[in-house]
Amino acid sequence: MRNTFFALLVAAGLIVAGRTVLAHHAFGAEFDPNAPIRLQGKVVRLEWVNPHTWIHIEVQKDGKPETWMVEGGTPNTLLRRGITKQTVAIGTEVVVDGYQTKDHSLKRANGRDITFTDGRKLFMGSSGTGAPRDGADPTEGGTKPPVKKPGGR
């Protein structure tokens, strides 16, 4: 029984990771492993589209604003959990690590890990609902509430 369990876990683990089977496209064909990046900036636009969501963020480079597009997954999965493109307010500050596209003239990258500035995953934290964190809820966690522009989008 122990062997059965571990063997199946390995099989299921590989599958759940979603990293060893088919995908819409091969990430290695699109992004450059020799161009790693870390971006920190404010969300300025969300393209809630298939096959991949693209999150546009504005970062500061040498004192000047620069807009990057970051690739995520299908929005359908998040829609089923009640998450829409309004969930993350325009102006929310995020941290992204990933790799730039092989075409370096494009400011695009994969969102290998997209988080709030306190490290919580973008669509897993309560602040993503747009409700301000005021410390009343001890389960909120984190210390840096996301920046939110009035009205959002």
Added chain:
Amino acid sequence: MRKLIALAFAALAATTVVAQKPLSLRTPDGKPDLQGIWSNSTITPLERPQNVTSLVLSEAEAARMERATLERRERLNEPSDPDRPAPPKGGDGSTGAAGNVGGYNNFWLDPGDRVAVVDGQRRSSLIIDPPNGRIPALTDEARARQGARLKLMAGRGQYDHPEFRPLAERCLLSFGPTTPLVPNYFYNNNLQIVQTPDHVMILMEMVHDARIVRLNATTHLPRHMRPWMGDSIGRWEGDTLVVDTTNFPPQQNFRGSSENLHVVERFRRVDAKTINYRFTVDDPSTFTAPFSGEIPFRAMDELIYEYACHEGNYALSNVLSGARNEEKRLGTKQEKQ
């Protein structure tokens, strides 16, 4: 007292009648009603790991698998270091589709969280035949074909034309198989079935592919006519819908299959919430033996969402412009011409 007992019996009888009243699982023409929105997602792998001998898992084994899956997912969703640096130069070592650059966060994925249960059995693999739960070996012909494909691809340059790119990348077909209906273990493993006395339509959420099954047709299309998802004809065998699909185009393949692929699917509605789906794959020019599998389709109380793949397909242009960029950087033929 006698009156009370009579009333009690009457109440019990009424309850029994309500409880036993069959749900309407048939269409007006008396066929089993397969209509609705279904999910075929599961954590049971298509093929059984080689050192697992039994198709059937114990309740405890299945529970442990499901619990471990959830725990792993929770770990992946935990916060990251907010001060983390950029990932390593040269790649992060990820393999497969993630291609050494790491893909994207786990929260985008929805591969299912349950072990497949068929006829009360918790399964260790979706494949049930051959008995080892694994896809039979490829034929020599199939291996030679794969080699030739790779050679052709390398010779003409796989990034030199949009049409050299895979069908999924071009948003033409799902990256999971359309026939048989095997889960892709990523997301959007949902489908909608609509039926009339003459046709059955199977709409897959992934890439919004709709397969139309002609009922009561006795012959397939002429050999040269090869729709993207093949030609499906169906019939009722008692309460089971049997769908027979051939005429696949050469670009569409299941695990290396050829255009001789022949798939037979059996849909049987077993209760209000479940369709038992059985498939048999036969392609003598690819597999050394036919193989069969079973998957439970679970009723969903949610909608199928649109998957307008062309709407945001930046990936294809990124891949092609990335290749041009590399050519410039390396000073290859295109630059010199």
